[in-house]
Amino acid sequence: MAEPQSNAPTRADAGAPTSGVIHVRTRLTADFTVIANALAQRRGSAVTIGVAAYILSLPDGAPVSIAALCEHFTEGEILISRALRELESTGYLERRRERGPGGTIRTRTYFYDVPGGGAPAPPRPRTPRPSPVREAPAARTAPQASGPEATAESDPVPSLAEADEGAVTILASLRVADPRLVLSRRDVAELAPAVAQWLSAGVGPAQITRALTAGLPGRLLTRPARILAYRLSEPPLPVPAAPVAPPSAPPTLPLRTCDGCDRAFRSANGGRCRDCRAAYAVPTATASGEGLRTAC
Numbered sequence: 347m348a349e350p351q352s353n354a355p356t357r358a359d360a361g362a363p364t365s366g367v368i369h370v371r372t373r374l375t376a377d378f379t380v381i382a383n384a385l386a387q388r389r390g391s392a393v394t395i396g397v398a399a400y401i402l403s404l405p406d407g408a409p410v411s412i413a414a415l416c417e418h419f420t421e422g423e424i425l426i427s428r429a430l431r432e433l434e435s436t437g438y439l440e441r442r443r444e445r446g447p448g449g450t451i452r453t454r455t456y457f458y459d460v461p462g463g464g465a466p467a468p469p470r471p472r473t474p475r476p477s478p479v480r481e482a483p484a485a486r487t488a489p490q491a492s493g494p495e496a497t498a499e500s501d502p503v504p505s506l507a508e509a510d511e512g513a514v515t516i517l518a519s520l521r522v523a524d525p526r527l528v529l530s531r532r533d534v535a536e537l538a539p540a541v542a543q544w545l546s547a548g549v550g551p552a553q554i555t556r557a558l559t560a561g562l563p564g565r566l567l568t569r570p571a572r573i574l575a576y577r578l579s580e581p582p583l584p585v586p587a588a589p590v591a592p593p594s595a596p597p598t599l600p601l602r603t604c605d606g607c608d609r610a611f612r613s614a615n616g617g618r619c620r621d622c623r624a625a626y627a628v629p630t631a632t633a634s635g636e637g638l639r640t641a642c
Contacts, residue, residue: 365522379403382459385438390513393421394429398438401457408582410455411579424561427576428574436460441572443536453575509538516551518543523559526570537554540578 355594362368386395402409408414415426433439440456455473520527529537530611544554558574599612606622613619618626 380459391425391429392430393419393425397426397429398433398457401439402459402610409580410457412576413580418449424563428563428572430576431572432458441575443575452498452581453538454492466567467582509535510542510545512545513538513541516554520558520574522557523555524562527559529571529574533569537571537574537578540575542576549582 350384379399381399381402385398388395389541396419397415400415404410412423412426412430414428416423419426430439434441438458438461440458442454442456442597443451444454446452450457476559514534517537520529541554558577562573600616601610602607602613604611604619606618606624606626609619611619617623
C-alpha cells in the first residue's frame, strides 16, 4: 500500500525561533562597519542611531557638520542637530577646539565606538639629561627639565580684545533675538573668528543673526555656544560682486517739422533744419568786425 502524500511544508529546524526575525547571515569581507550592540540597540531616537552608524561608516577626515549630514539624510537641521547633541551628551561624539598653525582655532570632531573609550594620547618624548662631566666638575650644567611638566603647554585663553569688533557685537546681541543665547566672554572670543569669516564673505550682521537664531530647538540641552559653533563651522560662499550696468544710451530727440521746407528732422526746440539754417544765413557787418546774420 502506497504511503500517503502531503503537500504541507517541512517543519522548520527545531533551533529556529517560532516568531520574530530570522537572520540570514552573509560573511562580509569588505565594505562593512562594526557597530557595538550598546549603540545599535540603545533606546531613543532612530535618527540618532542612524546618524551614529553613518558617521562610523565614513573615513577619517570626512565632513560631519550639520550641513553635510543634512545633504545625506532627509531629516532637517533640527533633528540632525538634536541627534548630534544626544551623541555628544552620551559620550559617543566629542568636539574639541584646537589651535592650528598660525594661531587659527579650528573645531575637530572625534567619534568613539565606546563612550569615553579610545586610546590615550601618546606621551611626549622625554628630553635626555646631559651626562655629567667628571673631569671638570665646575663645568657641570644644571640638569634640564624633562617630562611632561617641562614640555606640556596649556592652550592660552582666547583674548576678547584681539577679536573682530563687529563679530563681538553680533554675538553679544544674540540674547536680544533669543534670551537663551547668553554667551560668556570666552564663548564670544572663541566664536568671533568664525563670525569674522562670515562678515568677510559678504554676509551682513542681520543675516548672520537670523542664521544663528532661526529654528533653534525648544529645549537647549547643551551650551548655546556649541550649537552656534555647529552653525558657524562652514563659512558661506562669498557674495558675488554686483554686475556693472552698461552705460545708458543718450536720449532720442523728438521729430520736428522744419519751418522752411516742411522736412522732418530731430531737434529739442524745433525751428529750421540744418540745411535751411545754412541757406538763410547772410553776411552782416558788426561793430567788432565781420560776422553772420541769420534771416528770419
